[in-house]
Amino acid sequence: MADDIKISKKKPSFPVSENLNAYLSEYRRNIELPILYSDLLRFQGSVIVYDDNDEDTLWIRVYYSDSDRKEIDLSLKKVYSYLVSDGGDWILKYLNVDAIDYCTFGNSKPFRIKVRNILNDNYTYFYVKKADASRIYGLEIEHMLSPYSLNFLVCEDTLIEEHIAGIPGDEFIKNSLDDRTEMEKAQIAKEFIKFNERCTITLLGDMRSYNYVIIPIHDFDQVIFKIRAIDFDQQSYEGKLKIYMPQFFKENFKMVKMVQSKIQEESIEQYKIEERSIVAKRIISYRNRLNALLNCMQSDKISNKKNVNNLKEEIYNYSHDKNFRKCESMGEIVKFILDFVKRNYENVSTSRL
Template identity: 65%
Template sequence: MKVERKLMSKKKPTFPINDMLSDYLKKYKRNVKIPIFYDDLLRFQGSVTVYDNNDEDTLWIRTYYSEWDRIEIDNSLKKIYMMLLSDGSDATLPFLNVDAIDYCTFGNSKPFRIKVRNILNDNFTYFYVKKADASRVYGLELEHILSPHNINFLVHKDTLIEEHIVGIPGDDFIKNFLPKCTESEKSQIAKEFVKFKERCLVRLLGDMRSYNYVVTPTHDFFSIIYKIRAIDFDQQSFEGNLKVYNLQFMKENFKMVEMVSKKLENSSIEQYKIEERSFMAKRMITAPRRTEFLINCMKNDTISYPKNVALLKNQLMKYVGDVKFKECTNMGEVLDTILSFVKRNYLDISNKELF
């Protein structure tokens, strides 16, 4: 814990969503009027601790509401479910049931986790209700644009609705699944970890400790392919210490970092980093208007402290060797400089190969 306190601030504040970001969310159908807000769910009258299969405290509590509140809340949550994952119509509402409303007592966002079940076939899924925070919204949008994974979320006033990202929590995977993986699987996971680390570093998504990402195994012919996805976007472009955006400096990731050093040569690591940067550049090129609009929102917003911006741009100037960071005045400009650098390098190399 002593190391982490040096790396990160004790608590990140919540930044409001300004008019420009709100316009962006409306344009891309993220801003939708919803029937219930985060504060409404805080009216629970009691709770019990939620334990996992090993009888360990999950840091979630299951909430209980008065009879009249529960009827209204359940109906509103089912409507939100349809808005998030379907066409928003009421046709299937009679076939949905809200099985649980859990509240997390750990972390900055203190989310509610909603479990919705289809009573016809017993299939269920989750979504989350959180306090809207500008940096978190930027993190979600950057994930949607720059990563291989699309993501659904809705924002209305001070409430954020997020879809559940399926996967094995990183800390659980490292402890219980990684030791059972074959050597070939470990090599593949090492490759994915390098690419995930590079993606987080380039887009300035911080605090990717093992419990803030998930590992998703997918069967492909006679093998299992592992992908790594971020699930926590609170620390988007906030901290000033560059190490916060580099997964290898988080002690919770030590076993993954150790595995990378054992399974991959330096030349392979560099290759995978270049592959990931090239992928991000291609994503920006194929969605130029959306990317530019979002970055302009960040450049006209405040999502960090001036001291953090000053520290980070100086560290990036040394790390990347680009003096343009010196001109940056906020986190949006810092991120724009990084992404422009990545895109420029990709275009320079691809143009040389063409001729």
């Protein structure tokens, strides 16, 4: 049932360690960029960005001096080329930076860059954020263990993230959920169960409705809905297990009620097992890369001792696996959770041979 969970108001930003930096270089996530997060902070002024209903979006549109803007626009177009193409300058003449927005809400304080193709007016976004090790771990884990690939780059203290398209969860729940057919509601409920299970397994926290998107996909005879995380700031930081379970946030209350009304208990357990099995298969498929990431994560500080000690006890009480009591870091806890999921999958698979 949805609850009122308290999350740390200000999670510290953790620096990228030498080991993590080497991992990012190995897998081509680390690259020299022509502009850094700090460069974008030189804006001279701003105006509030309102939505179509004239409500404050919590973003401000920033502007720069004429001399700075020319250099910044060129650099941002080069970043876009690195992110989505081969990094060549050939694409730059087709691009225009339409807007640079800044958000002071939340921990990452991102810049949102709107890039438009001048030949056809198609546009997309990417984000420039201050690099945070826990967020990077979250992005990499999501890339390997979720159904979705993630595109991002790191340079010194700067993180570049590709935009994840979809309907913000809070807007969907407020404006669209009630209008779905009964069959669609059952399908969304099933997806929420799987999303909830995946977040818990990977220790991705704070999945309140505005931190994920709903993606409608038109199949040949129906519309199906997928749920995808868009914020990885609370990866493996908090000390309470419920924070890694979207079902316990009051913002997701309507989703939880829909699960209760549409899905039987037996089916809920079935969908959880399905998701754990899918994650286990991905753990096996990404074995070498995932082990390299977890080796970095185990030796990295991405939380505090109090949170680590509290979380490992809660997970022990939940799983009764004594390995969790041996954990000394959040990285170790994640490793043992993934080992636990993989081990259970392999044991069941072997018993059926």
